[in-house]
Structures are given as C-alpha cells and as structure tokens.
C-alpha cells in the first residue's frame with residue numbers, strides 16, 4: 039500500500055450466535071479510490087458495511103478511519119467524522135419530497151433546534167437554511183434529479199430513488215461514502231448512469 043489508508047479493516051470477524059458472517063476480513067482503501075466488495079448472497083457484504091458504519095460491532099478485529107480506531111465508536115460520531123452511507127433496502131421517506139429527503143442529510147450540519155428558534159427572527163437561522171438549500175440544489179443538479187425535486191420520493195422509479203439516496207449521503211459532506219448494493223435491481227441504463235455518477239462524484 040502506498041500512502042495512508044482512509045479506511046482500514048484489520049482481521050474483522052462478526053458472529054451472530056453460531057453464524058459466522060465475517061471471518062478475519064482485512065483490507066485498505068486509499069483516498070480517492072473506488073473500492074468494491076463483491077460476493078454471493080449471504081457472503082457478508084452488508085455485515086461489513088455495518089461494521090464500518092457502526093451499526094454492528096465486530097466480534098473481533100478493528101476498523102480504522104483516517105488512522106483513528108473507530109471500532110467502538112457509535113454510528114452518529116462516525117457520521118460526524120465524515121462517514122456517509124446508503125442502504126441496501128431504500129431508506130427514504132416516501133411521503134416527503136426529494137428535496138426534503140436530501141435536506142435530512144444536512145441536519146447534522148445545522149445548529150441546534152433551540153438556537154435555530156431563538157435566532158430565526160434575527161435572520162441567522164433563515165440565512166443558514168438558505169445556505170443548506172443552496173447546497174442541496176447543487177447536489178440535485180450534479181445528480182440530474184432537478185425534474186423530480188418536488189415529487190414525493192415514494193412515487194419515483196427505483197433507479198431515481200437510489201439516486202436520491204446517494205444525494206442524501208452526499209449532502210452529509212462525507213469524506214467517504216459506503217454504498218450497499220448501489221445498482222441491485224437496476225436495468226442496464228440505470229446501472230450505467232449510477233456508475234457515471236459514482237465516478238464523477240469521486241472526482242469532484
């Protein structure tokens with residue numbers, strides 16, 4: 039490996055009772071790299087993503103993000119460090135608009151609700167809100183979902199919903215994004231689009 043890893047797994051094992059989901063998995067991901075984990079159903083791909091995001095805690099082994107041992111760190115703190123993710127099964131709010139779904143990704147970047155309320159009439163929170171809306175619109179343009187930004191997420195095609203989920207992960211301003219099966223269930227055209235967006239996002 040040349041250069042320090044942004045993400046490293048060292049001998050990660052995960053057991054659910056008698057089921058060995060992961061057995062001594064190690065790998066390094068360098069900054070700017072697009073790194074894929076492939077394997078058949080039940081191989082442990084989602085389990086690995088969950089060990090990195092903090093949803094699961096490895097039974098053994100360690101996970102490092104930017105050189106820091108995050109194995110025991112909670113999922114929220116990991117997100118705060120710049121770890122973003124999407125889910126294998128869509129985790130969007132179906133009744134909410136595309137824009138509002140993406141705004142959810144900005145929430146950890148916003149000041150507290152109480153301070154927001156206090157500041158609102160002074161214009162501070164309003165300015166902050168406008169800033170976040172602008173950032174979201176940029177992401178919407180980048181991922182070419184302008185035409186559906188006011189549509190309820192639940193009414194979109196599967197391929198578009200996956201793209202909205204990616205947009206929400208990007209809205210967190212992450213240093214690294216974990217994509218769990220970003221193309222499963224897509225037709226060829228949707229897969230090609232998604233591949234292009236992932237490559238372009240990585241370059242940006």
Ligand SMILES: Nc1ncnc2c1ncn2[C@@H]1O[C@H](COP(=O)(O)OP(=O)(O)OP(=O)(O)O)[C@@H](O)[C@H]1O
Nearest residue numbers: 054057058059077078079080081082083084085086
């Ligand atoms: N919460 C859980 N409780 C018990 N067993 C689990 C749990 N999550 C995963 N497993 C088991 O761990 C193994 C790995 O599952 P995992 O979902 O990580 O695989 P995967 O590679 O993501 O599969 P797929 O391609 O179907 O998404 C499987 O045997 C699965 O049944």
Ligand SMILES: [Mg+2]
Nearest residue numbers: 083084085126
């Ligand atoms: Mg999976």
